[in-house]
Amino acid sequence: MAVTLRDVATLAGVSVKTVSNVVNGYAFVKAENRRRVEEALAATGYRPNLGARNLRRGRTGFIALVLPELTIPYFGELAGLVISTAQRQDCSVLIEETRGTLDRKRATLASLGPHLIDGAIVSPEALEADDLLDPGIPLVMLGEHAVDVPIDHVAIDNVLAARTAVNHLIEIGRRRIAAIGQNPHRGTAAQRLAGYRAALSAAGLPQPPELVVPALNYHRSDGAHAMAHLLQLPEPPDAVFCFNDLLAAGALRTAAEHGMRVPADIAIVGFDNNEESAYSLPSLTTIAPDKAAIAETAVQLIRRRAMDNDQFPPQDIQTPFTLEIRESTTGSAPKTL
Amino acid sequence: MAVTLRDVATLAGVSVKTVSNVVNGYAFVKAENRRRVEEALAATGYRPNLGARNLRRGRTGFIALVLPELTIPYFGELAGLVISTAQRQDCSVLIEETRGTLDRKRATLASLGPHLIDGAIVSPEALEADDLLDPGIPLVMLGEHAVDVPIDHVAIDNVLAARTAVNHLIEIGRRRIAAIGQNPHRGTAAQRLAGYRAALSAAGLPQPPELVVPALNYHRSDGAHAMAHLLQLPEPPDAVFCFNDLLAAGALRTAAEHGMRVPADIAIVGFDNNEESAYSLPSLTTIAPDKAAIAETAVQLIRRRAMDNDQFPPQDIQTPFTLEIRESTTGSAPKTL
DNA sequence: GTGAAAGCGCTAACAG
DNA sequence: CTGTTAGCGCTTTCAC
Numbered sequence A, B: 001m002a003v004t005l006r007d008v009a010t011l012a013g014v015s016v017k018t019v020s021n022v023v024n025g026y027a028f029v030k031a032e033n034r035r036r037v038e039e040a041l042a043a044t045g046y047r048p049n050l051g052a053r054n055l056r057r058g059r060t061g062f063i064a065l066v067l068p069e070l071t072i073p074y075f076g077e078l079a080g081l082v083i084s085t086a087q088r089q090d091c092s093v094l095i096e097e098t099r100g101t102l103d104r105k106r107a108t109l110a111s112l113g114p115h116l117i118d119g120a121i122v123s124p125e126a127l128e129a130d131d132l133l134d135p136g137i138p139l140v141m142l143g144e145h146a147v148d149v150p151i152d153h154v155a156i157d158n159v160l161a162a163r164t165a166v167n168h169l170i171e172i173g174r175r176r177i178a179a180i181g182q183n184p185h186r187g188t189a190a191q192r193l194a195g196y197r198a199a200l201s202a203a204g205l206p207q208p209p210e211l212v213v214p215a216l217n218y219h220r221s222d223g224a225h226a227m228a229h230l231l232q233l234p235e236p237p238d239a240v241f242c243f244n245d246l247l248a249a250g251a252l253r254t255a256a257e258h259g260m261r262v263p264a265d266i267a268i269v270g271f272d273n274n275e276e277s278a279y280s281l282p283s284l285t286t287i288a289p290d291k292a293a294i295a296e297t298a299v300q301l302i303r304r305r306a307m308d309n310d311q312f313p314p315q316d317i318q319t320p321f322t323l324e325i326r327e328s329t330t331g332s333a334p335k336t337l
Numbered sequence C: 001g002t003g004a005a006a007g008c009g010c011t012a013a014c015a016g
Numbered sequence D: 001c002t003g004t005t006a007g008c009g010c011t012t013t014c015a016c
Helices: A005-012 A016-023 A031-044 A050-057 A073-088 A102-116 A158-171 A187-202 A220-231 A245-257 A291-306 B005-012 B016-023 B031-044 B050-057 B073-088 B102-116 B158-171 B187-202 B220-231 B245-257 B291-306
Strands: A062-067 A092-097 A119-122 A139-142 A152-155 A177-182 A212-214 A239-242 A267-271 A285-289 A316-318 A321-324 B062-067 B092-097 B119-122 B139-142 B152-155 B177-182 B212-214 B239-242 B267-271 B285-289 B316-318 B321-324
Touching: A005 A016, A005 A031, A016 A031, A050 B050, A050 B102, A062 A073, A062 A291, A073 A092, A073 A245, A073 A291, A073 B073, A073 B092, A092 B073, A092 B092, A102 B050, A119 A291, A139 A291, A152 A291, A158 A177, A158 A187, A158 A239, A158 A267, A158 A285, A158 A321, A177 A187, A177 A220, A177 A245, A212 A220, A220 A239, A220 A245, A239 A245, A245 A267, B005 B016, B005 B031, B016 B031, B062 B073, B062 B291, B073 B092, B073 B245, B073 B291, B119 B291, B139 B291, B152 B291, B158 B177, B158 B187, B158 B239, B158 B267, B158 B285, B158 B321, B177 B187, B177 B220, B177 B245, B212 B220, B220 B239, B220 B245, B239 B245, B245 B267
Parallel strands: A062 A092, A062 A119, A119 A139, A139 A152, A152 A316, A177 A212, A177 A239, A239 A267, A267 A285, B062 B092, B062 B119, B119 B139, B139 B152, B152 B316, B177 B212, B177 B239, B239 B267, B267 B285
Antiparallel strands: A285 A321, B285 B321
């Protein structure tokens, strides 16, 4: 059925080794032999069995990307970047979704484990510590930082980023600034909340507790509900910092439904800079992490550990971000209806 | 380093075969032996080398999903669904992006070829015929139909869907209906255009050629430019049918920037039902393909061909769709600014 | 029921 | 420079 190295060898009248040499681009092959092998290669349509090669080499060229949900734009965009970075380095990317369940991830890493993938990039949604202590392969964590686990970690400075976002709201004159997205199970939520608080404190602004709204998930609907809650407060906010762009999109929608004008009546800032946020009405001011840098750094780390077998202490790398200022805070944006 | 079947066997004092039997759930193993093997298994923390197993079995449990770009929401959502469907069937999904280049795809399928993946689901962006005639593994095509290639194909009825969308515009009283997204290289574009034309013809409406606007890519920016073009026409349209939601998002934005009210001055219909389209301002009326059905059907087909080794003639399966009516055609939607 | 041995397709020593 | 040989870790006849 499938044509093997041996088939080619017999057809060319040489040994397997010679064929292997040709296939792998080994330089020192007698011209005559090379010619015959190449002929046989073409004639048979030989294609190496990578599975066998991997078994032999002990590496597969696959890395896994484990994330909560691909449909969340942030993860989709990140995944795209990871894939293209990996492709450029001749790696293939296997994507697994956890959909919030820990078991899923544990199962994934355990079963693909050391033999089918060379390493994994993990973007957890919630804090988790012990279960990925030793999956047997190099791991890079994205976004959340489970402290005191000695593994590579790539993320932006969430506290600083949040602080930057809220500062911007203060600078444009807002005084009653709410936050949407508090969540005890998310490490980044705590950090963003800390940044929010730090900015308010530094400006000497009050921090009424009713302005910090929790969100169980970070989908558009959660943002919509949270905003509805804020707007029915006796004294609603004049600005909202949302812990991601999806929450902000929902918030934007609800604000409009309640007849609030953005940013005139209420300014909104997001986090993540989803592609869609540049096109919403109004376009969304947001924290823009350098996703390409995150992807590149993560793939690089995995490669160095897995393929080049480098040994180095766990890295904790901070990637840059910017504040993308758009209509939802400074706008006069167009109206549609 | 890694513990192998043999290690377990020696530790348990039995043969490799017996351990293999236990691991693979073979029923007839003496209770005593089974106990000892299980102990040894636990003690060593044995985990099968799937690579080796695959080499032997000739199957890997991997399927590839080849698509243009993961950041395009439609593909992101689809990919998410394919992944979860596959996970439920104990398959892993390898995602490769073509980013529009044919070579990429050809390379991907050729190199991963028959040995590392059991089958591939391919979502082409442009028409292509010959190059995937025989990749050596089962293939399922999504969306575009390269005619006279005898391979499985899963898609909605694009002509009917487009016609449905345009009919809706006619029903709400629009008479000067434009189309954005014409593109000679995309099979679906031709079909959607045909549906658009059919609807207009059936209603006895004129079809001024200047109302059919091409789009090189189907990104938001392309929609924005196309809409700008339409709005500066001496006699602008009162409705626009966009060949996907991204084009529609761009069009929406441009309409607003030009002070047009949607749908009062101009109605907009999209195609794909991206998640974000339910939250835009105004929310977008759009054709909603049953993406879950597409994903499920595709994975099913691959599995039957690859894993169960079923033989059956190439299938051409049409999946259902609905028209999701929202504010961009019937609205009074809220305003934000 | 279980063990021994062959071999999936490839690469890496080691001779020649 | 090229052929032979021995495995990578597993499943699978085939005897026992």
